[in-house]
Amino acid sequence: MNKRVMYYREALLREIREFLERGIEVMIDGEDYDELESPSEISVVLENGSYMKNYTGDDNGRIIAVEFNKVRDTRK
Numbered sequence: 375m376n377k378r379v380m381y382y383r384e385a386l387l388r389e390i391r392e393f394l395e396r397g398i399e400v401m402i403d404g405e406d407y408d409e410l411e412s413p414s415e416i417s418v419v420l421e422n423g424s425y426m427k428n429y430t431g432d433d434n435g436r437i438i439a440v441e442f443n444k445v446r447d448t449r450k
Contacts, residue, residue, distance in 0.1 A: 383421070390416060399439040 390407070393400050400407045402425070407416060424446040430439040 387416060393440050398437055401439065401441040403442070403444055 390400055394408065402416065423444040425442040426445045428441045428443060429437050430441070432438050
């Protein structure tokens with residue numbers, strides 16, 4: 375794995391951890407992830423594709439959920 379991909383993956387895992395610490399629900403391909411999930415497990419899921427983030431807000435404009443949806447499968 376090249377340095378650029380490793381940097382992206384580490385940044386994404388940090389971002390997911392920050393969402394969870396703030397009490398924001400995180401879903402990946404429709405599956406709910408929480409603080410009990412290990413970063414390595416989430417990394418394995420994310421390494422098989424390109425993902426787009428979708429944010430869900432409440433009536434006050436606060437983010438309450440983030441969903442990562444696969445837009446492209448990178449497995450060969």
